[in-house]
Amino acid sequence: MNGIAYQQDSAAGGATTGSTKYLDPLADEAACRRDVPLLKQLRTNTIRTYAIDPTADHTVCMKLLDDAGIYVISDLSEPKLSINRDDPHWDIDLLERYTSVVDELAKYSNVIGFFAGNEVTNEIKNTNASAFVKAAVRDTKAHIKKNHNRWMGVGYASNDDADIRNEIAAYFNCGPQEDAIDYWGYNIYSWCGKSSFERSGYKTQVDFFSNYSVPVFLAEYGCNVPDGAAARIWEETTALYSDQMTGVFSGGIVYMYFQEENDYGIVKVQNNAAVTQKDFAPLATAMAKINPSSTAMDAYTPSNTPAACPAIARNWQVKGDSLPPTPSKETCECMYKSLTCAPVDDLTPREFSEIFGFICGNDKKACAGILPSPETGVYGAYSMCNAKQKLGYVLDAYYKNQNSAKDACDFKGKATIVRSSVADNCKGALSSASSVNAIAATATAASGNGGSGSSGSSGGDKKNSAGSSRSLFTLGDLAIGLYAVVAMGAGAGVLLL
Numbered sequence: 001m002n003g004i005a006y007q008q009d010s011a012a013g014g015a016t017t018g019s020t021k022y023l024d025p026l027a028d029e030a031a032c033r034r035d036v037p038l039l040k041q042l043r044t045n046t047i048r049t050y051a052i053d054p055t056a057d058h059t060v061c062m063k064l065l066d067d068a069g070i071y072v073i074s075d076l077s078e079p080k081l082s083i084n085r086d087d088p089h090w091d092i093d094l095l096e097r098y099t100s101v102v103d104e105l106a107k108y109s110n111v112i113g114f115f116a117g118n119e120v121t122n123e124i125k126n127t128n129a130s131a132f133v134k135a136a137v138r139d140t141k142a143h144i145k146k147n148h149n150r151w152m153g154v155g156y157a158s159n160d161d162a163d164i165r166n167e168i169a170a171y172f173n174c175g176p177q178e179d180a181i182d183y184w185g186y187n188i189y190s191w192c193g194k195s196s197f198e199r200s201g202y203k204t205q206v207d208f209f210s211n212y213s214v215p216v217f218l219a220e221y222g223c224n225v226p227d228g229a230a231a232r233i234w235e236e237t238t239a240l241y242s243d244q245m246t247g248v249f250s251g252g253i254v255y256m257y258f259q260e261e262n263d264y265g266i267v268k269v270q271n272n273a274a275v276t277q278k279d280f281a282p283l284a285t286a287m288a289k290i291n292p293s294s295t296a297m298d299a300y301t302p303s304n305t306p307a308a309c310p311a312i313a314r315n316w317q318v319k320g321d322s323l324p325p326t327p328s329k330e331t332c333e334c335m336y337k338s339l340t341c342a343p344v345d346d347l348t349p350r351e352f353s354e355i356f357g358f359i360c361g362n363d364k365k366a367c368a369g370i371l372p373s374p375e376t377g378v379y380g381a382y383s384m385c386n387a388k389q390k391l392g393y394v395l396d397a398y399y400k401n402q403n404s405a406k407d408a409c410d411f412k413g414k415a416t417i418v419r420s421s422v423a424d425n426c427k428g429a430l431s432s433a434s435s436v437n438a439i440a441a442t443a444t445a446a447s448g449n450g451g452s453g454s455s456g457s458s459g460g461d462k463k464n465s466a467g468s469s470r471s472l473f474t475l476g477d478l479a480i481g482l483y484a485v486v487a488m489g490a491g492a493g494v495l496l497l
Contacts, residue, residue: 001045001217001252001253002042002043002044002045002046002251002287002290003044003045003046003047003217003251003253004042004046004048004253004254004255004256004257005048005220005254005255005257006025006035006039006047006048006049006257006258007022007023007049007050007256008025008260008269009021020079024049024051024052024053024056024058025049025052025061026049026052026056026061026062026072027052027053027058027061028061029061030272031269032060032061034272034274035267036064036065036068038267038274038280039068039070040070041284042283042284042287043284043287044068044070045069045071046070046072046073046112046251046253047065047071047072047073047253048073048074048075048115048220048253049072049073049074050074050075051075051078052074052078052101052104054097054100054103054104055100055104058104058105058108062107062108062110065110066108066110071110071111072110073112073113073114073115073253074111074115075117075157076098076101076102076114076115076116076140077094077097077098077118078097081093081097082094082117082120083117083120083132083133083136084129085120085122085126088126088129088131088372089324089372089383090135090139090324090327091327091385091386092328092332092384092386093386094136094327095136095139095326098114098136098139098143099140102140102143102152105152106147106148106150109150112153113152113153113154113155114140114153114154114155115154115155116134116137116140116154116155116181117133117156117157118157118219119157119158119159120132120133121133121158121164121168122159123161123163123164124163124164124315127164127316128317128375130168130171130318130374131318131322131323131324131372131374132372132374133156133172134179134180134323135324137155137156137179138178138179138323138326139326139327140154141154141179141182142178153182153183154181154182155182155183155185155214156184157185157220158172158184158185158186158187160186160189160190160201163315164316166208166310167310169184169209169307170307170308170310171309172184173212173213173306173307174306174307174310175320175321176321179321179323180214180306182214182215183215183250184209184212184217185216185220185253186205186216186217187218187219187220187221187255188202188218188221189221189225191236191239192223192225192226193223193225193226193231193233193235194235195236197239200236202236202239202245205249206244206245206247206248206249209249210248212248213302213304213305213306213307214302215250217251217252217253218252218253219252220253220255220256221236221240221252221253221255222236222254222264223236224263229259229263229264229278229279230277230278230279231278231279232279234279234282234283234285237254237290238286238289240252241291242292243293246292246293246294254266254283266279266280266283317374317375318374319374319376319377320377322374322377322378322379323379324372324383324384325379325381325384325436327384328384328429330426330429331382331385331429331430331433332382332384332385334422334423334426335389335392335430336385337420337423337426339392339393339396339418340396340399340404340417340418340419340420341392341395341400341409341415341416341417342392342395342415342418343388343391343392343395343414343415344413344415344416347391352387355391355394355414356391356394359394359395359398363397363398363401364445365397365441365445366394366401367394367397368380368437368441368443368444369381369382369383369397369433369437369441370382370383370390371383371440373440376443378440378443379436379440380436380440381432381434381436381437381440382433382437395411395415399415
């Protein structure tokens with residue numbers, strides 16, 4: 001893989017640009033006609049894109065790339081629809097976004113595959129987010145297998161944090177291989193300027209991945225320290241394609257094509273013209289000199305075995321290979337129609353938060369069906385539903401746990417008794433979800449305070465409602481997060497703290 005990252009406004013190293021807008025690089029015909037010749041000068045055979053619009057027309061750009069012998073690997077998310085490391089979840093909206101990208105790009109034979117996440121877990125405190133990314137890997141792979149008649153891989157692009165890098169690499173490779181990554185991408189910026197195979201840490205990476213069971217490549221590289229992008233001499237490119245590394249690493253992707261404020265680009269676009277930067281020629285020279293050893297597809301017979309899943313530890317908070325449920329719009333809709341107590345329409349984010357806070361603080365079992373818990377490996381069957389559906393579930397569970405007392409479905413007019421309706425085609429899904437939630441409720445009870453609340457059944461007591469709102473963050477050992485507020489498009493400031 002002789003690659004380069006090709007997208008404007010895409011931040012390096014898992015950082016964000018602060019914008020929810022993005023420019024689809026595969027839908028800009030003029031830009032592709034301008035840039036493909038320069039990509040060919042670099043002997044590029046792969047580009048990485050970070051967000052594409054699945055509703056756009058990509059025909060021209062994809063043909064230009066194909067004619068130039070250039071493949072595409074694309075991230076599946078976009079700024080407004082991605083797995084948030086601070087409030088991770090895997091739900092219907094995300095699944096639909098990911099599969100729509102797959103379905104659009106599957107039209108083109110020069111698509112290698114996809115990244116289900118980019119540095120989502122980037123430090124010890126958010127390792128639990130990896131469970132949701134791996135669920136995305138599982139479901140995207142299943143979608144490809146079911147709907148497309150050719151192989152396209154699904155991988156993950158990780159940062160290089162010494163505290164978690166071994167654990168996270170093992171985690172995405174462990175367990176049933178239909179759930180595991182097809183390849184591993186590493187974003188590494190450790191070779192800066194004049195360095196060496198040993199001093200840069202590249203030798204450490206080669207040693208570690210020598211027993212890895214799927215292909216490995218650098219998903220981003222190109223350190224611009226200490227003197228900026230213009231001073232890059234690309235020694236790491238020479239090393240990456242040398243015999244020291246090609247037995248383990250399958251090349252890499254330079255970060256990046258476009259010169260922007262972060263100062264990583266090799267080309268600057270001015271008045272729609274592409275102006276090569278000082279580090280363009282050295283990269284072209286380095287690429288022209290490489291002659292990496294390779295393996296023909298029909299001779300590729302991997303012998304390494306998948307890694308064991310990492311154990312729960314200070315630096316790893318995901319248990320085994322248990323994953324969040326596959327999002328199912330039908331299951332969530334069936335559940336909502338089966339309710340006897342439901343939220344009224346047009347609740348505000350603050351009202352969502354208050355009700356969640358009261359119920360989950362007073363009756364943890366009522367919330368077990370919506371809770372994801374990577375640390376215990378237990379996931380509520382409805383943890384993949386949207387915020388209104390989750391609220392309906394906990395309202396109904398609380399109401400039933402209060403022996404269906406009329407004032408247990410009131411919350412000062414924010415909830416109401418409704419007529420339930422369960423279609424025949426819903427019964428199987430609801431029965432299966434009920435079994436899953438019974439296990440979740442048992443796990444919740446084991447963490448303490450599992451019984452029904454006795455502090456008042458109406459949910460209208462402001463003291464109890466406000467006092468229990470901290471449970472939106474932590475309930476015993478189970479984390480809920482900010483799913484209600486995030487799903488409603490509001491900030492954390494509406495929570496009662």
